[in-house]
Every structure is written in C-alpha cells, then in structure tokens.
Amino acid sequence: MKKGTKSAALALAAVMMTAVLTACGSKADTAGSNTVTDTTVGGSQAENTDADVTPENGGTLTFGTNAEFPPFEFVVASGVIDQYDGIDIAIAKKIAEKNGMTAAIENMEFPSLLVALENGQIDAAIAGMTITDERKEEADFSIPYYTATQVMIVKEDSDIASATDMADKKICVIEGYTGEVCVKDLGYQYVAFKKGTDAIMELVNGKCDVVVIDSATAQKYVGDNEGLKIVEDASAFESEEYAIAVKKGNTELLDKINKSIEELLDDGTVADLGAMYTEAVSVE
Ligand code: ARG
DSSP states (O other): OOOOOOOOSOOOOOOOOSOOBOGGGOBOOOOOOOOOOOOOOOSOOSSOOTTOOOGGGOOEEEEEEOSEETTTEEEOSSOSBTTEESHHHHHHHHHHHHTTOEEEEEEOOGGGHHHHHHTTSOSEEOSSOBOOHHHHHHEEEOOOOEEEEEEEEEETTOOOOSGGGGTTSOEEEETTSHHHHHHHHHTOOOEEESSHHHHHHHHHTTSOSEEEEEHHHHHHHHHHSTTEEEEOOTTTSOEEEEOOEEETTOHHHHHHHHHHHHHHHHTTHHHHHHHHHHHHHOOO
16 A cells, blocks of 8 residues: 655645535536445456446556646656656556556547546546536546636737636637636637647637636646736636546446545645646746
C-alpha cells in the first residue's frame, strides 16, 4: 500500500466536496454514493467486459478521454500512458494501480465519451468532465476530484469585462463542453469548435472576440499565446466539479474508483498533480 506522493510547492487543485453547482447555475448533487463494497471476485476473465472489471485479476482498466484539454489531458511524444499525459492521465494510472490493474487510454471526441461508456468500449471516462444533471441521466459519476469554473479568454485590449458584455460579440465555444451550455443558457449566439486550440486560433486571428472555456485550460492557452487575458465572472459562471464517469449501474467499478479518488485526495496526490501540471504547462 505504498503511495507515490510527490511534494509540490503549490496546491492549486481546490477540491471541495460540499454543495455542487454546475455551470450556469443549474444545480446538481454530488454523485458520491458510499455503498458497501462488492466483493464478488473470481472467475477468469481474459477481457474486461463492461461492468465486469475485476481488479484482483489484474488486467486493463480502459479510460476514455479527449486529449485536447491541457493540463488535464493532452497528447505528447511520450507521456504517463503512451502518448497521453496530464492530471487526469496520472490519476487514471494511479487508480488502475491501486486496483491491481494497468490503465489504458482511448482518445476520442468529447461528446462520444458517454456513448463509449454505454456500449462498453471503455470502462470509465476521465476527461475533466463536469458533473451535470443531463450527464447524470446517461452515466454514473464518481466523487469529484477537481473544482473549476468557466472563464472568458479575450484579447488583452478587449472591453469585455463581464459575461453580459459578450452579448454583441462573436463568441467561440467548444462543442459539447459545459462552456457551450453556459453561453446557450445566457441566450447568446456562438460558434462551436471541435478543439480548444481551434477556438483560440480564431481568437488570436481576430475572427472571434471571446472563448468561453474551463479555467485551468484557459490559463494554459493564455500562457501559450501572446496578447490574451482571462476575464472571470462568478455571477454568470458558477463552480463545476470534475468527476470520473462509469456506465450507469456499474457500482462495483464506481466504488473502487471512489475509494481510490478518496485516497488520492486525502494524501494530497491530486493537489500535487494539479500544481505539477499547471506549472509544467504555464509560461509565467
Ligand atoms: N469541463 C467541461 C465539460 O465537462 C469541459 C471538459 C472537456 N474535456 C476534454 N477532455 N476535452 O464539458
């Protein structure tokens, strides 16, 4: 039961397990169900079929992600798991390890993740995914491991100072992200891109005025591109909580994931990873 705890200077991963408010004020309650651990183990499974992951047998725990969301998941030449790296990838690896398994990553489009869970292509989705009421109808969520909020990325000389200032501006969002939901809820027109980097290019090239996206990812983009800044508006964008999704009803796996997350939160691993990857990807 060793833990590879790393010491880090900053603890940026502010994790709050209290009341959950998802983007744009729609309320959702935390998924954390502390049910009794299912101890049905045994048999010999060569494959991990959905809802039948038996950690004690070893094997692979397949996580789906969308590796377009630094610092949580991004593609590198060689990372923590294959060419994937980031806070979530490191968490996935640790969860698998804690349960005697090896983590595998399947990279796909963000809106495909819950479908992939449903059809058994992946065991769990870890993708900086915000718990929302809509998504809770499609999948079960772990306890949260990270708290974020939507922010606006604008050019340094922009006059946008609050969400309502976006009303007559060209707004860019990422398809299927909670940022899109927020802008839609505000009643504004927008253009949706498949990748955060595409939306940022549009902003840098002056073809859009503002990109609405999650805070830590926004910081990464602002660090990587000259002339951009972040504008926050807590009255328009409320806090969101990231959690791991599993197929509905897969309580066996969910319990294991919850237990692992709890340990990773308690021993400071998640905070350390947050600090480590935020420093690693930031310019200043
Ligand atoms: N937190 C936002 C959401 O749940 C954005 C997540 C995007 N994640 C990704 N891996 N591309 O919609």
